[in-house]
Every structure is written in structure tokens, then in C-alpha cells.
Amino acid sequence: MKINEEIEYQKEFIDKVKKLNEGKKLTYNILTMGCQLNENDSEKLCGMIEKMGYTKIEESKQADLAVMNTCCVRENAEDRLFGKLGELKKAKEEKGTIIAIGGCMMQEKHIQEKIRKSYPYTDIIFGTHTLHKFPEDLYNAIKEKKRIEDVIDIDGKVYENIPVKRNDNLKASVTIMYGCNNFCSYCIVPYVRGRERSRKPENIIEEVKCLANKGYKEITLLGQNVNSYNGGENYNFANLLKDVNKIEGIERIRFVSPHPKDFTEDVIKAIKECSKICKIIHLPLQSGSTKVLKEMNRKYTKEQYLELAQKIKKEIPEIVFSTDIIVGFPGETEEDFEDTLDVVRKINYEQVYMFIYSRRVGTPGDKMENQIPEETKHKRFNRLKSLVEEQTENNSEKYVGTKQKILVEGKSKNNDEMLTGRTETNKVVIFEGNKDLIGKVIEIEIVRNAIWYLQGEINARNSLKIE
Ligand code: SAH
Ligand code: SF4
Ligand code: F3S
Numbered sequence: 132m133k134i135n136e137e138i139e140y141q142k143e144f145i146d147k148v149k150k151l152n153e154g155k156k157l158t159y160n161i162l163t164m165g166c167q168l169n170e171n172d173s174e175k176l177c178g179m180i181e182k183m184g185y186t187k188i189e190e191s192k193q194a195d196l197a198v199m200n201t202c203c204v205r206e207n208a209e210d211r212l213f214g215k216l217g218e219l220k221k222a223k224e225e226k227g228t229i230i231a232i233g234g235c236m237m238q239e240k241h242i243q244e245k246i247r248k249s250y251p252y253t254d255i256i257f258g259t260h261t262l263h264k265f266p267e268d269l270y271n272a273i274k275e276k277k278r279i280e281d282v283i284d285i286d287g288k289v290y291e292n293i294p295v296k297r298n299d300n301l302k303a304s305v306t307i308m309y310g311c312n313n314f315c316s317y318c319i320v321p322y323v324r325g326r327e328r329s330r331k332p333e334n335i336i337e338e339v340k341c342l343a344n345k346g347y348k349e350i351t352l353l354g355q356n357v358n359s360y361n362g363g364e365n366y367n368f369a370n371l372l373k374d375v376n377k378i379e380g381i382e383r384i385r386f387v388s389p390h391p392k393d394f395t396e397d398v399i400k401a402i403k404e405c406s407k408i409c410k411i412i413h414l415p416l417q418s419g420s421t422k423v424l425k426e427m428n429r430k431y432t433k434e435q436y437l438e439l440a441q442k443i444k445k446e447i448p449e450i451v452f453s454t455d456i457i458v459g460f461p462g463e464t465e466e467d468f469e470d471t472l473d474v475v476r477k478i479n480y481e482q483v484y485m486f487i488y489s490r491r492v493g494t495p496g497d498k499m500e501n502q503i504p505e506e507t508k509h510k511r512f513n514r515l516k517s518l519v520e521e522q523t524e525n526n527s528e529k530y531v532g533t534k535q536k537i538l539v540e541g542k543s544k545n546n547d548e549m550l551t552g553r554t555e556t557n558k559v560v561i562f563e564g565n566k567d568l569i570g571k572v573i574e575i576e577i578v579r580n581a582i583w584y585l586q587g588e589i590n591a592r593n594s595l596k597i598e
Contacts, residue, residue, distance in 0.1 A: 137263065138292050144266035145182045145294075151273055152184040159185040160194040164211060165202030167387060168353050169234055171304045172262055173200045176233070178294030179265050191215070192222045196229045196269075201236035203319050205489040212236065216250045223252050229272060231255035233262060237282055238323035241492060255279045259324055260287030286310060286325035291334050301540060301570055302349040303342050307335055307371065311355035313390065315417070316428045316495040317460060317488060320355055327355075332362040336374055343380030348538055348570060350375065352386040358393040369397035376405035382572045383538060383555070384408045388415055388455075391439055392430040403447045409555040410447060411481055414440065415455040419474035420467035423460055426499075433470055440478055451526075451556055453482035458515055459508030460488045461499035468511050475518055481526060481556050483519045487512050527558070530577045530585050535560065537575045537587065539568045554585075562587035 132140065159180050163173040176198060177187065191197040197219055202208045212232070222228040230253045236242050237258045246253050254272045257265060261281045268279045289309065297303055308329040311321045339350055352375070354360060360368040368389075375384055384407045389398070391414055402408050414436075418424050421432040431439075443450055456471060475483065487508050490497045537552035543561050544551070550564045552575075561584050562575055575587035 134288050134290060135292075137288075138290055141179075141263060141266045141293075144270045145179060148183040148266060148270050148273065151270075155184070155195075157185045157195040158188045158193065159196035159198065160188055160191040161198045161200065162191060162215065163200045164208050165200065165204070165234060167304055167351065168306060168355070169200055169202055170298070171306050171353060172234070172259075174295050174297050174304075175262065175293045176200065176265060177296035181296050182294050183266060183269065191219060192228075194222075194228060195226070196231065197222070198231045198233065201232060201234035203236040203239055203242070203323060203491070205486065205491075207489075208236065209242070213245075213250075216246075216253065220250075220252060229254045229269070231257065231265075231269070231272075233257040233259075233265070235259055235320070235323040238284075239319075239492070243280070243282065251278075253278070256282060258282035260285065262287075263290045263293055286328060289328050289330050291330070300345075301347060301538065302351070303347045304351045304353050305335060305338055305342070306330070306353045307357060308354035308360050312359070313356060313430075314428060314495075316426060316499075317457060317491065319491040319494055322493055324355065327359060327361070329354075329361045332366055332371055332374065335362075335371065336378070339375055339378050339381060343378050346380075346570065348381065348572070349383040349385070350381055352384070355388065356390045356393065357386050358389040358395065358398050367395075367397070369395070369401040372398070372401040372405055372408060376401075376407050382407060385411075387413050389413070391415070391436055394439055394443075399443055399446050402443075402450075409557075410449050411451050411453060411556045412443065413453045413455075416471070416474055416478075417455060417457050418460060418463070418467065419471035420463070421470075423463055423467045423470075426462060427457075427460060428495075433474060437474065437477060451481040452478055453484070453557075454478070454480050455484045455486065456515065457486050457488050458512045459503040461496055461503065462501040463488075463503055463511075468514075472515065472518060475515070475522070479522055479526065480519070482523065483515075485512060485515055485519065524582070527580045527582070527585065530554075530558065531580050532577065534574050534576050534590075535585075535587070536572055537562075538572050539564070539570065541569055542566065551584075559584040560587045561585070562589060564589050 161173055163170055185196055188194055201212055219230055237256050255268050257268055260283050268281050272279050310325040310327045312327045314321050358368045419433050535554045537560050539550055539552040543549035549561050551561050576590055577585045578588050579586040
């Protein structure tokens with residue numbers, strides 16, 4: 132079947148399930164456990180599910196359809212899933228809740244087996260390459276009362292036009308590529324998401340234009356390694372950034388994640404030249420030790436990473452960085468860990484996502500013999516955390532007295548009189564203002580650092596709309 136035909140074929144199942152459900156007022160709940168790509172997949176699942184006649188509710192135990200979109204990048208996700216499945220057993224017995232589990236963890240053979248054996252009441256298991264077939268799988272589960280296992284190991288195609296139900300009405304994520312070719316030795320993602328497949332530039336542009344027409348202001352371009360995006364001959368990630376920057380109505384562009392080894396000059400130039408691209412770059416470090424980086428198969432050294440950051444900063448002085456760091460990779464010595472702290476001190480990140488190394492079945496890291504004891508990993512993690520907290524606190528303080536462009540997102544959760552928004556660097560700002568400002572980018576003066584957020588004031592001259 133051609134790609135378009137496959138999606139059309141699924142639309143027939145959407146109609147069939149809708150018919151089966153007619154007049155029944157059915158509900159669904161979805162639990163998303165993974166990264167932003169997983170979130171975006173969940174938005175597609177919600178799009179399909181709502182078209183089939185289900186309404187979203189908050190509590191999975193009350194729902195007629197309970198969907199879990201899983202992640203397996205670290206171990207804790209497994210405990211969470213199995214806990215949830217235990218909870219749902221009763222709901223299944225009492226009201227026949229349909230239980231569907233999808234996402235990255237379902238691509239793992241040992242997990243499939245565990246579910247078969249210990250959680251046989253699960254109705255549908257689907258993988259990352261078969262997400263678009265959810266209507267067909269659900270139809271078969273309902274109609275034929277069969278247990279469905281729909282997981283394949285072959286890379287999924289790049290499907291367009293799957294219905295989407297978005298979580299937000301100002302900020303939207305747009306997946307630009309699927310899969311990963313890098314095989315960092317700690318990471319499970321390439322095994323569960325397959326090889327890199329890029330969407331066509333025209334389809335991405337069309338989606339962003341559509342979002343702009345619907346009033347979206349901020350777009351995040353997603354991929355496991357966005358700067359290896361391949362949109363065809365002579366069309367790379369820098370071209371895509373420039374084209375998205377031209378789309379009227381969009382005010383802000385973000386992207387995650389680029390890989391330091393592929394950060395080319397033309398991407399730096401595009402970030403510099405495109406006014407809508409937020410001047411914060413997520414540049415995953417993982418480790419500051421050249422030796423550990425080599426073992427991790429990251430393909431850059433400590434020095435190359437620092438040089439890259441310096442080069443970007445020289446071109447775009449206002450840029451700041453965020454990063455991901457893994458603590459306790461096999462063989463990491465005290466000296467190696469000091470190298471990580473050293474890079475953190477030198478770069479002074481705006482934000483650091485810190486992870487304790489977690490062994491993943493099937494990855495080279497899991498087979499390494501020199502695993503680090505849990506206690507050492509935790510101690511190092513806490514040392515890194517203290518340094519990061521100290522830095523982020525100092526960085527927040529630097530905002531006081533500056534003017535910042537804020538995308539006004541809505542009323543503050545805790546105080547109806549106040550508005551909330553975010554700076555380009557993703558800091559939350561709370562300020563007093565008219566709710567007509569929601570959805571606009573305005574300039575705000577930061578007057579106080581309240582640790583969890585910044586307090587701002589709209590400039591007295593009130594001239595502040597920078598649309
Ligand atoms: N493709 C992206 C993100 C991948 S997953 C990138 O390369 O940056 C998000 C983060 O999870 C990674 O950056 C890494 O820091 C962390 N991670 C991945 N595998 C891990 C593991 N086995 N243990 C601990 N953290 C891990
Ligand atoms: Fe995992 Fe590395 Fe690919 Fe990121 S680049 S998804 S860390 S293998
Ligand atoms: Fe994302 Fe987790 Fe899969 S990080 S790609 S949901 S393994």
C-alpha cells in the first residue's frame with residue numbers, strides 16, 4: 132500500500148470504531164512517559180482516538196480506554212508502567228477498560244514477553260513503527276475481542292496527515308525526523324526507534340503554516356539529532372530553520388536536540404540571522420571527559436565541545452546553553468567526573484538535565500564490565516546537582532534589571548490577577564497585565580528573582596508590543 136493509502140485505510144477504521152461507539156459517551160485517558168517526541172506521538176494518538184468518539188478524562192481507572200505511551204531510555208519508566216498496569220487490572224475486571232500500551236518500551240523483546248506473561252489482560256500492544264495503525268488495532272480488539280500485538284522491527288515509513296490533538300494552543304511541537312543513527316553506547320533509542328528518516332521540507336512547512344493560521348506562536352522542531360536532518364539534495368537543517376523563520380505569525384522557534392558532532396557553520400549562521408530562533412541552544416554534553424566520551428561513542432572530545440561552544444558564543448554573543456549530562460557511565464573515574472564539572476563551570480549552562488547512568492539491555496554500555504557502584508553514582512550526581520543549582524541561581528539573579536521578550540502564555544496558576552509567560556531562555560516570568568496580552572510577545576522589565584520564577588513589570592511607557 133502507498134503511504135497515503137495507508138492513512139486513508141486507517142481513516143476507514145476510525146469511522147468503523149466511531150460507529151461501534153455511537154451513543155455510548157466513551158472516555159479515554161493517556162499517560163505519556165517519554166520525551167517530547169513521545170509527547171508529539173501522544174498528540175497523534177489523541178487525535179485519532181478523539182475522532183473515534185472518545186472524550187479525554189484525567190483518571191485512567193475511570194476510562195473506557197486507557198493508553199500508555201512508554202519510554203525506555205532509563206530504568207524507572209519500567210517500574211512506573213508495571214505499577215500502572217497493576218492498578219488497571221481492577222478497572223479491567225469491573226468495567227472492561229480496554230488497555231493499550233505503545234511506544235519505545237514495546238519495541239523491546241523482554242518487555243513484550245513480560246507483558247504476555249505477567250499482564251495478559253493487556254488488550255493492545257503497539258510499537259513506535261505502527262502508531263498510525265492504532266484505529267485498526269483498536270477496531271480488532273473491540274470487534275473480535277482479540278489480544279492485539281502489533282510491533283514490527285522494520286523502520287516505519289514517514290506518515291503524513293495523521294489527525295493531531297494538541298496539548299497547547301500557543302506552543303506546538305513538530306517532529307521533523309524519526310529515528311537515530313548514532314548508537315551512543317549507553318542509549319536504547321536507536322534500537323527502538325530505528326534509523327533516521329526525515330520528513331519532506333514541504334510537509335513540515337505546511338504543518339507550521341497551518342499552526343500559524345490557527346494562532347500558534349512558538350514552534351519546537353523535534354528529532355533525536357536535528358542537525359542531521361536531510362530534506363533532500365542541498366536541503367539541510369539550516370535551510371529548514373531559515374524557511375520556518377519566514378512563516379508569518381510564528382514568533383519563536385526552538386529545536387531539540389542537535390548533536391555537537393554535527394553542528395555545522397551554516398546552522399550557527401542560521402541561528403544568528405533568524406530573528407525568531409530563541410537564543411538558547413540545547414547542546415548535549417553527556418560527559419566532560421574525552422575518555423568517557425570515546426567510550427560513549429559521542430565522536431567529540433572535551434576540547435572540541437568547548438571550542439564549539441566558544442565559536443557559537445563568538446558569533447552570537449547573547450547565546451546561552453542548556454545540556455544533558457549522564458553521571459556514572461561505566462569506567463568513569465573521579466578524574467573523569469571532575470572533567471564534567473569543569474565543563475559545567477566553563478559553560479555556565481542556563482539549564483542542565485542530569486541523569487544517573489542506567490543500564491539498558493542490548494546496548495554496548497550494559498556489557499561493559501567496569502560498572503560504577505550505585506552509591507558512587509548518587510554521590511557524584513549530588514555533587515553535580517549542587518554545582519548546577521548554584522549556577523542557575525546566579526544566572527537567574529542576572530536577569531534582574533534587564534528587559535526580556537516574553538511570550539505571554541496565560542493567567543498565572545496561583546494568582547488570577549497575574550499573567551505568566553516565558554523568556555526566550557525558557558524562564559517563567561509572572562507579571563501584572565491585561566489578559567488581552569495572552570498570545571503576544573511583549574517586552575517586560577524583570578524586577579525580582581523569586582527563585583522559581585522571575586517577577587516582571589510592563590514598562591510604564593506601555594509601548595511594549597513587539598509583534
Ligand atoms: N537524542 C537526544 C536525546 C536522547 S535521550 C540527544 O542525543 O541529546 C535524552 C537524554 O537521556 C540523553 O541526552 C541522555 O543524557 C539521557 N540518557 C540516554 N540514555 C541513558 C541511559 N542509559 N542512562 C541515563 N541517561 C540516559
Ligand atoms: Fe541516543 Fe545518542 Fe541517538 Fe541521542 S544521539 S538518541 S543519545 S543514540
Ligand atoms: Fe523518547 Fe524515551 Fe523513546 S526518550 S525516543 S520516549 S525511549
